[in-house]
Every structure is written in structure tokens, then in C-alpha cells.
Amino acid sequence: MIDTSSAETGTQLPLYKEVKRLLTMSLAEGEWQPGVALPSETRLGERFRVSIGTVRKAIDELVAERILVRHQGRGTYVASHNARRTLFHFFHIVPASGGKEPPQTELLSFERAKAGANDAARLNIAPGAPVFRIRNLLRLADRPVVLDEITLPVERFRGLSEKMFRERDSTIYQLYQERYSINVVRSAERLSATLADRPSAKLLQVAAGTPLLRINRTALTYHNVPVELRTSLVNTADHEYFSDLGKN
Amino acid sequence: MIDTSSAETGTQLPLYKEVKRLLTMSLAEGEWQPGVALPSETRLGERFRVSIGTVRKAIDELVAERILVRHQGRGTYVASHNARRTLFHFFHIVPASGGKEPPQTELLSFERAKAGANDAARLNIAPGAPVFRIRNLLRLADRPVVLDEITLPVERFRGLSEKMFRERDSTIYQLYQERYSINVVRSAERLSATLADRPSAKLLQVAAGTPLLRINRTALTYHNVPVELRTSLVNTADHEYFSDLGKN
DNA sequence: TAGTGGTCTAGACCACGTG
DNA sequence: ACGTGGTCTAGACCACTAC
Secondary structure, eight states, rough: OOOOOOTTTTTTTTTHHHHHHHHHHHHHHSSTTTSSSSOOHHHHHHHHOHHHHHHHHHHHHHTTTSEEEEEEETEEEEEOOOHIIIIIIIEEEESSSOOOOEEEEEEEEEEEEEEHHHHHHEEEEEEEEEEEEEEEEEEEEEEEEEEEEEEETTTTSSSSSSSHHHHOOHHHHHHHHHHOOOOOOOOEEEEEEEEOOOOHHHHHHTTTOEEEEEEEEEEEEGGEEHHHHHEEEOSSSSSSEEEESSOO | OOOOOTTOOBBBBOOOHHHHHHHHHHTTTTOOOTTTTTOOOHHHHHHHOHHHHHHHHHHHHHHTTEEEEEEETTTTEEEOOOHHIIIIIIEEESSSSSOOOEEEEEEEEEEEEEOOOHHHHTTTTTTTTTTEEEEEEEEEEEEEEEEEEEEEEETSSOOHEEEHHHHHOOOOHHHHHHHHHOOEEEEEEEEEEEOOOOHHHHHSSSSSTTTTEEEEEEEEGGEEEEEEEEEEEEESEEEEEEESSSSO
């Protein structure tokens, strides 16, 4: 049995919450890599000295948070960033009529810069700390629709190169995962409306002054640690941002 | 024991899913009103002839969907539309800096109209069927920020009057709930960017041509039945739409 | 004190995937 | 045939609320 009492606070954590915490810590430390199976529930129960029901309750919550995936008969897996998952959970732009489709990405620029006060605060790094700034143009049905600007702390992404971005044959979050063992598990987004400036307008092939949707995203890994900022400008003439809170 | 086998399909539904379906049906039929406690888990187990664990699993899912609320030591309640819940789960506009606050609503107009093809399809009613169309101006910190246009099928809201809208001292969803026993449990929203036309600009006190965020919401009740359409125009100069999928 | 939901356990059986 | 997760049960004890 695990000790769930805290001498400092006197608080009593439920056992399954403690198990969940331990599982999340092991995940954050990379004990189990994305795409591979965890030990069986029976074994995890033995490891943590709890019943299988308690393990299941902990896993239930991690599955609800899309950190783990269960497959009956096979095992429980660390959620992996394949194209399908990224499209489904992290790409919210849909055609005004018709189904969702994966975007084609074109790398526009890759630079080093210093974090401004705002970005630094959101990334929880020091103001002026070095960051990578990557700009991408996303096409849907061969038409430019989204202009992305990604900000990454150099500290977490040492050695990241333009080549890696240009030559990747996977999604960006897959790149983070494979090269840096950084697993994006959640994102928070703030949306506003703005007008296209000249350079953006040209890239999106619209008139300057066209209304655009601006999305400010913070991507988070385990324990809600921010790892990436992304600002997207979206031409919503033929596409929309889909938000379905409550389901999914 | 409930029969969960289906002669037609041969499909085997888990018992707790069947219990969940029966609970949802009772909720939709108004057997338990919002704000009141359901029978205890023990009694529900007796009623459906299942163990308490199975009842709990069914309730777990309804709680996750925010249809029920558990209170330890008191009971399980039908989620009620108070100001707090509406603000938290159905109002996604937040100040660019600062915390969320409830909006002040001013009724602009209340009319009867016929549903266009689009609205009819979204509301699952016949094209040309009568609808109410209500327009509201929402203020935050005494500044106009949101312009709402609500479309309601007359069929579901017979006898709805301008007076009821003007003199309500509760939220709109509370009105639906109390007067028509219609409980909005979920919403799906599609966002795009647009430009303020003259009348909207005047009401929102911005220049014509200012970029605005447009939100197309479909509000759903039990079994995902659509009951309300709402188009919001938001001045995002000092406010943003907050979307946190994955949590909440 | 009684009743409620919250946690934890232990075990049986089923459905699914792999060999 | 075997191991995995999925379902269902039964019971014990705890924490909280109301009276």
C-alpha cells in the first residue's frame, strides 16, 4: 500500500489519484515511450500494491485526458502523435461544408530570436531567452488557408534545425515527440478577429484588409507544462474553426 | 437484470450503457427536474436490478457530460442552469487580460419569422416553419461587446413572449428550463472572422469595417437534439474567445 | 444517528487480439 | 490457448451532510 497521507498538509489523497500521479511521472520521464504498451493492469497493480480496480480508475482518467489509449485484448498504450490524432485533436479548421482533411505544410522561415515579455511569460522562460521562430503556410485542397507562427524555447529544443522541419515526413508534434521526447497532450486556444496585413494577405492570396481569424495556442505537455506557442491566421472565407466542448 | 440483447442487430450493449440510456430518457421526460436529487444509487440499483457499481458507472458518464452533478453526503442532482454554470460552460468570451465576468443583456428585438433552409436543417425542422428571432446586446464592464441573434423553433417554445425575455431575472437557458422544461446540456460552435456592417458597428460602437468574431452556435438538449441557434458577433478588441479542449 | 456519495478491494466472467 | 482489457458483482469502510 502506498502512503497517501501528507505530513505537511494533513490532506488525504485518494489512492487512485496517487497512482495516476505516479503513472504521469513515469510518462513524463519517458519510462514508457509513445506507441508502446504499458505493463498490464495486473502488473501495475502489483507494482503499486493496489487492486486492479484502483489502477483502472487511474488509467480511466488518463484515457479521458487522451494521454493513454486502451485496446481491448492488446494492452494500454501511450498516445502517439500520428497524423490522425493531430488532425482530430489539435487541428480545428474545417471546411464550411464538407469533412475535415489534413493540411499540406510549406515552411516559410526558420529563425532564432529572443523571447519577448509576453511569450516568455506564456512559455514560463526568462524574458530575452532564445527561441526558435518558425513560420508555415498551410494549404487545404491546394488553397492557402492558414498562416502559422510557431515559437519554441531553444532550451527544450536544442539542435533543432530548419532541415528537420523541412524534411520531416510526419506531423510537427510527432517531430517533437521523436526527436525531443516532448509529448504534447493538450492545448489551450484564444481566438480573436483581425485584418490581414500586406504580407499575410499576399501569402493567403486575399486582399489586404480581409478579416482573418487569429488563434493563439499554447501547447502543453504532462503536468500542464507549456512547450510551444503558435499564432495562426486563418482565412475563414471557406473554412471555420470548430469547437465542440462537452463532447470529445 | 435488464435485457441488453437486441434481436434485430444481435449487438450486445453493456449493462451500464443501458442504465445510462434509461436515466437519460427519464431526464428527457422530466421525471427528475433540474436542481432536485435523483434517487440514491442504492435505490437506482434496485430499480434497474443492477449492482450499485453499474449504476455508478452510468452516472459517472452523465457527470462527465455535465448532465448530473454529485454532492457527497447529499445526493446526485440534475444539473441546473444557474448564472454560474452558464457563464462557465456556455459563455466563452473573456477579457484579453483579467477574469471572466457575467454579461449584461439588453433586448433589442423580438420577432416571428420563417426558418430558412439553413436554419431549418440545423434545427431539424421543416423549411419555412415558424421561428422566434431574438436579438440581444451584451455588455461587459458597461461596454457593448457581443451582438446575439437567437433563433428558436416556435413549435418547442409555444407562447414565448417578448415580455418573458425582457423581464427575466435569470439566464436565457434558465428561462428555457423553467418555462419549457428544455434543458440545454451541450453546444457546438463554429467560428469565423467577418467585418462589421453599419447597423452592427453602431450597436457595438465601433467603426464599420472593424473585424469581428462570428460564432455560430447550436445548443443541444438530451440525445443531442438541437433546440436553439445563436449567431454572435464579438468585438475582440479587448476580449477573446477561450477554447480549452481536453480539460473541462 | 442515519443516509448519501467516494474509495478500495477481490473475484468471476466476457470479448478481443495474438500466436 | 493465453493474456489483455471490459463488464459486473458484492461488500467493507470512509467522508460528508442533514437532522
